[in-house]
Amino acid sequence: MNRLYLLGFTHDLKGVVFTQRKGGKTPSFWVPIDAEFLRAIDKLQKARKAPKATKAKGKGPAQNEPPRRDGKVVLPPVGRSQARTGLPASEIQQMLREGKTIKTVAAAAKTDLTWIERLAEPVMSERQGVVRLAQRAYMSRARLGAAGLQLSEAVEHNLEERGTTPEAVGAVWDARVNRSGVWRVSMRFSHRGRRQAAEWEFKKGSRSITPRNRLGTQLGWWAPEPAEPEPAEPDDE
DSSP: OOOOEEEEEOTTSSEEEEESSTTOOSOOEEEEOSHHHHHHHHHHHHHHHGGGOOOOTTSSSOTTOOOEETTEEOOOOOSOOOOOOSSOHHHHHHHHHTTOOHHHHHHHHTSOHHHHHHHHHHHHHHHHHHHHHHHTSOOEETTTEEOSSOHHHHHHHHHHHTTOOTTTTTOEEEEEEOTTSOEEEEEEEEETTEEEEEEEEEETTTTEEEEOSHHHHHHHOOOOOOOOOOOOOOOOO
């Protein structure tokens, strides 16, 4: 059995996050903080206190003392174990980061949808966090330089130039990562009877964003405001 080390909480404060390496910073597993989790903690606390009970003189085991087997205390179960699956939790979450659906992952892992949904919660929070970071990045174009607006604002302005808005076309943002760790951000929408998608590659470390298709290039860049000319100095007479 491998040991896990407490790392922190999920962004939505609904789970406890663990890493596989002591001192590590990369989350590997998480446990939802729900009623079942709290009951398990309560059982664990009672079980840890139970061995301290002493026997009453001449009356056998003390009240509340746990049963023993071969001289060892037999602790009560402290919670439900991980669902049986053909894949480890880390692999399941990686598949979800890549954008595979919960139903597809459940079929691949040979487990029920409920277990995959529990593992999916922190992954979906992570993907939406990447979307928010990408939306605040400034896209650059060759020979034109950096945009004058953040990505989300540039997209909104460019759609308005086409006579519509993100809300009107049902824009949906998403982010997914490949096995090499490269994030791809997309905005899918319907316009003039066609489903379309603008796509970009996003590097979290440098916060740089690069278009991956023509629509990403067109919608992700907005010209910066021209610099105001410096006032001319008066001629000396």
